[in-house]
Amino acid sequence: MPKAFPEEFRRDVIAVARKGEAPLRQIAKDFGISEGCLHRWLKIADRDDGITPADGSPTSSESVELREARKRIKMLEQEAEVMRRAVGYLSRDVNPK
Incomplete structure (x- = not known):
């Protein structure tokens, strides 16, 4: 199992992705993570920040x-x-x- 990224690193990547200045594919490549990983982090961050999706996930x-x-x-x-x-x-x- 791959080593988990530090929480601070995740927050930094999410902050850059939310600015929307570059495509998610490029952001993922710049930070050395997969695009799927970035999408998952953004989804989790949205739920945790109260920006829940339409399906009402907790x-x-x-x-x-x-x-x-x-x-x-x-x-x-x-x-x-x-x-x-x-x-x-x-x-x-x-x-x-």
Whole structure:
């Protein structure tokens, strides 16, 4: 796996690309990265800066929060299921038919 570029380098490349003074292909070539990489960085930066695309994709921080919320919901659902089973088991012994 290739080594990740430093965050400061990414910010510099994104800033130059957003100025729009040169084509993205030339900017990518000047900085020694692929054009696809530059497009991906710009897409991520747009989401993180609140310039979300029309599809409504969440930002990186929202993605982390959403992932944690889903984990918490799953755990709570499992706890509720255990409680339902425990109540059913205990109530069976209290009121025998």
